[in-house]
Amino acid sequence: MDDERAQVLAHDGNTAVTHLAGRAFPGIHVQGDTFAEMQRQLAAAASTLRLSEGGGEALDDLDYVVEELTQILRFYEAVLVERGIQLPYPGERSSGPTGEGT
Numbered sequence: 042m043d044d045e046r047a048q049v050l051a052h053d054g055n056t057a058v059t060h061l062a063g064r065a066f067p068g069i070h071v072q073g074d075t076f077a078e079m080q081r082q083l084a085a086a087a088s089t090l091r092l093s094e095g096g097g098e099a100l101d102d103l104d105y106v107v108e109e110l111t112q113i114l115r116f117y118e119a120v121l122v123e124r125g126i127q128l129p130y131p132g133e134r135s136s137g138p139t140g141e142g143t
Contacts, residue, residue, distance in 0.1 A: 066129035
């Protein structure tokens with residue numbers, strides 16, 4: 042087991058922005074049950090879309106998970122901006138399922 046520690050920069054609900062020593066950029070910590078549920082929803086939606094035409098419910102599931110991930114990413118970006126840390130990726134800020142930026 043590693044005794045490495047992470048600095049918690051901020052937390053909100055089941056998500057935290059953490060910074061591991063030696064890493065250039067902070068990371069996103071998501072509680073395991075939250076992550077598992079998002080993975081389950083994505084897998085179920087992908088399966089439904091592969092097996093059926095239409096896929097309205099599957100698309101709703103995908104939109105829901107994309108929105109959850111977008112909120113996590115927006116939180117991450119806000120924490121980094123607040124602390125004067127450059128984002129570790131180029132381009133526009135996060136956008137939701139409809140492609141709308143913040």
